[in-house]
Amino acid sequence: QSALTQPASVSGSPGQSITISCTGTSSDIGGYNYVSWYQQYPGEAPKLMIFDVRQRPSGISNRFSGSKSGNTASLTISGLQAEDEADYYCSSYTSSNTVVFGGGTKLTVL
Amino acid sequence: EVQVLESGGDLVQPGGSLRLSCAASGFTFSIYDMTWVRQAPGKGLEWVSTITTSGDTTSYADSVKGRFTMSRDNSKNTLLLHMNNLRVEDTALYYCARVHLAALRNDYFDYWGQGTLVTVSS
Numbered sequence: 001q002s003a004l005t006q007p008a009s010v011s012g013s014p015g016q017s018i019t020i021s022c023t024g025t026s027s028d029i030g031g032y033n034y035v036s037w038y039q040q041y042p043g044e045a046p047k048l049m050i051f052d053v054r055q056r057p058s059g060i061s062n063r064f065s066g067s068k069s070g071n072t073a074s075l076t077i078s079g080l081q082a083e084d085e086a087d088y089y090c091s092s093y094t095s096s097n098t099v100v101f102g103g104g105t106k107l108t109v110l
Numbered sequence: 111e112v113q114v115l116e117s118g119g120d121l122v123q124p125g126g127s128l129r130l131s132c133a134a135s136g137f138t139f140s141i142y143d144m145t146w147v148r149q150a151p152g153k154g155l156e157w158v159s160t161i162t163t164s165g166d167t168t169s170y171a172d173s174v175k176g177r178f179t180m181s182r183d184n185s186k187n188t189l190l191l192h193m194n195n196l197r198v199e200d201t202a203l204y205y206c207a208r209v210h211l212a213a214l215r216n217d218y219f220d221y222w223g224q225g226t227l228v229t230v231s232s
Contacts, residue, residue: 034217034218036218045223046205048210051218089154098157100157102154
């Protein structure tokens with residue numbers, strides 16, 4: 001199972017919106033609405049931000065939103081804040097009954 | 111407070127074995143599926159394995175299938191990962207995580223430990 005494809009890095013200024021893409025295949029992202037996103041600060045454990053493509057866990061800001069089109073999922077962060085600077089990972093359920101992660105995207109807030 | 115605490119990470123030679131443990135507290139361990147995810151130094155996340163509530167069903171990444179065995183002891187709120195025939199590429203921080211109760215495909219994880227480091231090197 002190959003990793004999902006994410007851009008290595010994205011950047012944005014405070015207050016702006018950014019979008020991180022996550023591309024897979026019809027055997028994972030394209031075949032199911034089971035895409036999740038995680039935020040990870042250096043030296044810390046990942047934190048669940050989005051599940052089932054667009055659902056937010058309790059306590060997650062509505063500045064974070066998810067979507068999907070075909071084999072590509074996206075995470076959008078609006079009203080960018082300095083505290084959003086972190087690594088972001090997408091993941092998806094697969095037709096092999098496994099989970100696959102993306103390679104991760106480093107978000108820099110300028 | 112929900113907590114999962116991994117232990118057992120160590121330096122081991124290629125071909126060696128190791129057993130990781132994960133102690134859970136603050137929630138009813140027996141009703142949650144659990145998972146292991148690893149992260150090689152400076153790299154991304156990689157799903158390793160998942161086990162269902164009773165322990166009778168497990169799934170593994172192709173990279174560890176046949177070498178790793180996941181099990182649990184609900185009486186002790188403990189998760190185990192037995193790793194055999196370790197390879198240099200198994201070097202990683204191993205996270206224990208709880209599968210969200212509503213995850214229909216056991217595909218997303220709501221509480222993570224801080225990880226235990228496994229280093230495979232001669």
